[in-house]
Amino acid sequence: MDAFQLQGHDLDSLRRVELPEPRPGPGEVRIRVAAASVNYRDYALATGRYQPELPRPFVPLSDGVGRIDALGEGVEGYALGERVIGHYTTKWIDGPFQSANHASKLGGPLDGWLARQIVLPASAIARAPEFLDDAAASTLPVSGLTAWAALQRMALPAGASVLVQGTGSVSLMALQLAVARGLDVIATTGDAGKADWLRSMGARAVIDYKQRPDLSAAVRELTGGRGVDGIVDVVGGPQFLDLLNAAADNAHIAVIGFLHSMQVDGNLIGPIMARQLNIHGVSVGSLRDLQAFLAEVDARRIVPIVGARFSFEQGARAIASIAQQRLVGKPVVVFD
Numbered sequence: 001m002d003a004f005q006l007q008g009h010d011l012d013s014l015r016r017v018e019l020p021e022p023r024p025g026p027g028e029v030r031i032r033v034a035a036a037s038v039n040y041r042d043y044a045l046a047t048g049r050y051q052p053e054l055p056r057p058f059v060p061l062s063d064g065v066g067r068i069d070a071l072g073e074g075v076e077g078y079a080l081g082e083r084v085i086g087h088y089t090t091k092w093i094d095g096p097f098q099s100a101n102h103a104s105k106l107g108g109p110l111d112g113w114l115a116r117q118i119v120l121p122a123s124a125i126a127r128a129p130e131f132l133d134d135a136a137a138s139t140l141p142v143s144g145l146t147a148w149a150a151l152q153r154m155a156l157p158a159g160a161s162v163l164v165q166g167t168g169s170v171s172l173m174a175l176q177l178a179v180a181r182g183l184d185v186i187a188t189t190g191d192a193g194k195a196d197w198l199r200s201m202g203a204r205a206v207i208d209y210k211q212r213p214d215l216s217a218a219v220r221e222l223t224g225g226r227g228v229d230g231i232v233d234v235v236g237g238p239q240f241l242d243l244l245n246a247a248a249d250n251a252h253i254a255v256i257g258f259l260h261s262m263q264v265d266g267n268l269i270g271p272i273m274a275r276q277l278n279i280h281g282v283s284v285g286s287l288r289d290l291q292a293f294l295a296e297v298d299a300r301r302i303v304p305i306v307g308a309r310f311s312f313e314q315g316a317r318a319i320a321s322i323a324q325q326r327l328v329g330k331p332v333v334v335f336d
């Protein structure tokens, strides 16, 4: 089977390899991959920036869609030819998160989607929404579900305000869901050329975070001094302390990403305590969460934003593209 493997800790260690054709065991299905999308995590793993301790080699990419082409013994509820997406944290089926579930993630440590075929437990897939094409459907399991989980945890009522940061794939889905739920969305971007587009997607206001390093002041100007009720934080790093000052009393902050870094050095406790902020760590979601997210995507007809498209042969380039100035939307590898 034609596949890519991440064999080391740099982009050069992404190698195209021939692997044995996988066969589904009892309770498993084999999927012929139609499209797979790239998350920041894939780039961070391929550059040794994130979880360098994960054993290599593995097939990268955590997100994908395809058609079932073989059924293992005892599989019920799925048929040959059905179009399904994967469930990233394969062993997290329902209920609260457990740390042991990290070991069951696709695209490291388990083999992911940048291969012609993938075998998954039938309990780690879901039907792809029919109205979405392969590229769009492939974006849902990680960044889509993460955005949904963040908004669920915040449980903001319609009309409440929320800050989303940058035009990465988590933030874009958070924007789309928040607008659909009637929230008042303030977005940021470091690319002035994307501001009008963000407004056209429903953001009430857009802040250029490169022009306004005093992000909290900019947010307070836009909210009559009150601050926002919710923040989807994908950036982390020193900016986190400033973000706390953008939060209204009793606000919710979903801690999701580390586009800057994971290091915060300063007065973290004071603002959280004094304004009774609610901090939610988010690590994607369970299969039940994925099903609920897909139902909302279907009901609201939300079409995820696809960015650059790559062929299978360009798989390594697709992962490298995360670091480059790129189109708005998630990079997708569309298989031939």
Ligand SMILES: NC(=O)c1ccc[n+]([C@@H]2O[C@H](COP(=O)([O-])OP(=O)(O)OC[C@H]3O[C@@H](n4cnc5c(N)ncnc54)[C@H](OP(=O)(O)O)[C@@H]3O)[C@@H](O)[C@H]2O)c1
Residues within 6 Å of the ligand: 038, 039, 040, 041, 044, 142, 143, 146, 165, 166, 167, 168, 169, 170, 171, 188, 189, 190, 191, 194, 209, 234, 235, 255, 256, 257, 258, 259, 260, 282, 283, 284, 322
């Ligand atoms: N906890 C979880 O469950 C979970 C799940 C998925 C992702 N994540 C994490 O969430 C983060 C975002 O992931 P992603 O896949 O959405 O990333 P992505 O698609 O690679 O996001 C890239 C975009 O983020 C914006 N950005 C970059 N640096 C920024 C900064 N310093 N301040 C504000 N915006 C900045 C830029 O938007 P502009 O061009 O508009 O400036 C850039 O185009 C990553 O750290 C990822 O590992 C966590």
